[in-house]
Amino acid sequence: MGHPGPRSGFSPPAAGVRSIQAPHRPPCSRSAPEPRNLGAVRRGEVSALSQGSPGDSSRMGGRPSSPLDKRQQQHMRGRVDALLRNFLPCYRGQLAASVLQQVSRELGPQESAGCQLLRSKKLPRVREHRGPLTQLWGHPPQWQPIFCVLRGDGRLEWFSHREEYENGGHPLGSTALTGYTVLTSQREYLRLLDALCPDSSEDHIQGEPAPLLEMPVSCPLFLQHPFRRHLCFSAATGEAQRAWRLALQGGIRLRGTVLQRSQAPAARAFLEAVRLYRQHQGHFGDDDVTLGSDAEVLTAVLMRELLPALRAQTLSVLRGAGRTRAWAWTELLDAVHAAVLAGASAGLRAFQPEKDELLAALERTIRPDVDQMLRLREGVAGRLRASVQGPLESCLRGKVATQLPRVTQTLVSTVEATLAAVQTLLAQGMDRLSRHLRGCPSGLRLREEVYAFGEMPWDPELMQICYREAERSRGRLRRLVVPFGFCGTRNLVFGAQDLAQQLMADAVATFLQLADQCLTTALDCGQAAQQLEKVRGRVLKKFRSDGGSARRRRVRGWLLRIFLPFVLSQLEQSCRAELPALEADVLAAGSPALTIEGVYEDVVRGLLLQRIDWELKKALDAGDVCCALDRCLVAPWDQVGADEETEAQRGTCSRRPGPGAEVQPLCPPPTPRTFPS
Numbered sequence: 001m002g003h004p005g006p007r008s009g010f011s012p013p014a015a016g017v018r019s020i021q022a023p024h025r026p027p028c029s030r031s032a033p034e035p036r037n038l039g040a041v042r043r044g045e046v047s048a049l050s051q052g053s054p055g056d057s058s059r060m061g062g063r064p065s066s067p068l069d070k071r072q073q074q075h076m077r078g079r080v081d082a083l084l085r086n087f088l089p090c091y092r093g094q095l096a097a098s099v100l101q102q103v104s105r106e107l108g109p110q111e112s113a114g115c116q117l118l119r120s121k122k123l124p125r126v127r128e129h130r131g132p133l134t135q136l137w138g139h140p141p142q143w144q145p146i147f148c149v150l151r152g153d154g155r156l157e158w159f160s161h162r163e164e165y166e167n168g169g170h171p172l173g174s175t176a177l178t179g180y181t182v183l184t185s186q187r188e189y190l191r192l193l194d195a196l197c198p199d200s201s202e203d204h205i206q207g208e209p210a211p212l213l214e215m216p217v218s219c220p221l222f223l224q225h226p227f228r229r230h231l232c233f234s235a236a237t238g239e240a241q242r243a244w245r246l247a248l249q250g251g252i253r254l255r256g257t258v259l260q261r262s263q264a265p266a267a268r269a270f271l272e273a274v275r276l277y278r279q280h281q282g283h284f285g286d287d288d289v290t291l292g293s294d295a296e297v298l299t300a301v302l303m304r305e306l307l308p309a310l311r312a313q314t315l316s317v318l319r320g321a322g323r324t325r326a327w328a329w330t331e332l333l334d335a336v337h338a339a340v341l342a343g344a345s346a347g348l349r350a351f352q353p354e355k356d357e358l359l360a361a362l363e364r365t366i367r368p369d370v371d372q373m374l375r376l377r378e379g380v381a382g383r384l385r386a387s388v389q390g391p392l393e394s395c396l397r398g399k400v401a402t403q404l405p406r407v408t409q410t411l412v413s414t415v416e417a418t419l420a421a422v423q424t425l426l427a428q429g430m431d432r433l434s435r436h437l438r439g440c441p442s443g444l445r446l447r448e449e450v451y452a453f454g455e456m457p458w459d460p461e462l463m464q465i466c467y468r469e470a471e472r473s474r475g476r477l478r479r480l481v482v483p484f485g486f487c488g489t490r491n492l493v494f495g496a497q498d499l500a501q502q503l504m505a506d507a508v509a510t511f512l513q514l515a516d517q518c519l520t521t522a523l524d525c526g527q528a529a530q531q532l533e534k535v536r537g538r539v540l541k542k543f544r545s546d547g548g549s550a551r552r553r554r555v556r557g558w559l560l561r562i563f564l565p566f567v568l569s570q571l572e573q574s575c576r577a578e579l580p581a582l583e584a585d586v587l588a589a590g591s592p593a594l595t596i597e598g599v600y601e602d603v604v605r606g607l608l609l610q611r612i613d614w615e616l617k618k619a620l621d622a623g624d625v626c627c628a629l630d631r632c633l634v635a636p637w638d639q640v641g642a643d644e645e646t647e648a649q650r651g652t653c654s655r656r657p658g659p660g661a662e663v664q665p666l667c668p669p670p671t672p673r674t675f676p677s
Helices: 014-018 038-043 070-107 162-166 186-196 201-207 238-256 265-280 294-317 322-438 443-454 460-471 474-484 489-518 525-587 596-619
Strands: 129-137 142-150 155-159 173-176 181-183 220-224 231-234
Touching: 070 265, 070 294, 070 322, 129 238, 142 162, 142 238, 155 162, 155 238, 181 186, 181 238, 186 220, 186 322, 220 238, 238 460, 238 489, 265 294, 265 322, 265 525, 294 322, 322 443, 322 460, 322 474, 322 489, 322 525, 322 596, 443 489, 460 489, 474 489, 474 525, 489 525, 525 596
Parallel strands: none
Antiparallel strands: 129 142, 129 231, 142 155, 155 173, 181 220, 220 231
16 A cells, blocks of 8 residues: 655454353453443443543644643633533433433333343443554654554554553553544545535645645545544555444444433433423434433534534634645644533533432432322323314424325334344354254364354444444435434434344343253253254244334334424424413422423323324334333343453454344345355
């Protein structure tokens, strides 16, 4: 690969049958330390995977610098303080509402049915990936060799060479992958750079003595972020480029969906508070701003507010020309982002003790009076419902009625295709184990196959087949939902991919446990294979049950996210006039968990869900989904006693299952797929 030179103008079997469970692999000498907030994920706290500026640097050449002077940094701190002053009261109110919802759910009727599959006890994670790359860095920037490591928590680090990493040295730079996009086309990336400074790119590119990335880069990996410095890497081969791309995409998704995966009251309250905060500012549409940890989400919210002024004030005075100037713009954004993220992280850490006390106090005060509060809420909701129903029906008969069936069908088909790919992959993996048993393999080989089967949910190459199905309809879905102000299709795709990985992990855990229970040393290989066939059938049946329930629940939630903000915006003028007259009744409850605006939105949400459920029932051909299982996948992954080892600590082994027998799929996959032995 030819590397460009320096640039100017840029500143920076018997025995084996019984041991069917995946074997333990000894850790290597240097494991990734658990971040402070990774433990918070296990406790269900909102601050999971939150990374502030002090521990997050994408330094060029190990020399951190900030284009912001002290006055500008003080201004950023003031903007963060103002954001927190306006946001935290909304967050407190949603914490109260979330606790009320949690208590009422606990005291309400309990479904007798539950999930069929066992819960995976492994943390959501990505497979640790490491290897040599080249990176455009330094002052002035040059393509130089580095050694990159993707941690299991979705954090990327790079070192000057492998020995520095193996000896425990400090990285040249590191970054949390939240919000990045991976590009593997140099032409596409250069178009993106040109679009950042469209007013001067054409004229200045012609006169640039040394334009950035002027020479072709083979196997590039560009990490682009809307508010951060871009990271430019290059792999040695196409195979290495693909492996890194899949690994990085997994890390981006893991970091982005940390709040969505949590079902803790605080996490739900935070996301709802962000929606309401932006709604009070006149932004009703949902988008991808909620990807990331709590501090990262607030940072993205404020960065969007700051961006127009930053563009107007600084683009015209940036030094350099064309793409060099565009890259300097990303450096400025990176400095602002770091300052805002540091302030948001500090503010949320300072709020944590108050939040803990508030949640405990709310639990004590709400639980004894929950019945009375629910009766009061229902009385007020009944009166609101009578006044809201007419305008809402009129709203639904317009644009919503036209697009709701299409959006529903697109979402349903996306989830069905994704789960069908998971089921096919799962069946092939189980069939491969059965064939090895029939062939009387050595205990060592069987253990390797069992380990490979157990690692399927974390194998980015295999799971890419499922993830790709979730991506296929993104373009069509975007066209359908943008008229409603929804710009969060990446969030929806990540959710479908998370579901695929979760169900695969649960199914694999279920198969291994059931197989371990039924296999004994008294069985020969043929008998053991017959037992595995029975286990295979049971697991696929459980998978179809859980998959059907998850399909309905996910699509229902996504439809609500798409259409509720639009409906609320349409009713803003006509229905909110009714609220002051009923506010006194709600205030009589004497609890922050009940507000007139909260009751109003509950009423609108309930009426909209009736229409969504009717449309969803048609799309799913009525009774093929067991409604009693709607909540079975609401609980987060079982994170107690989670395995903290990464795949690099466990070693490597064969990962591809062989071709399997035909399986009755949850739905027909778009393209039949088989895998080589």
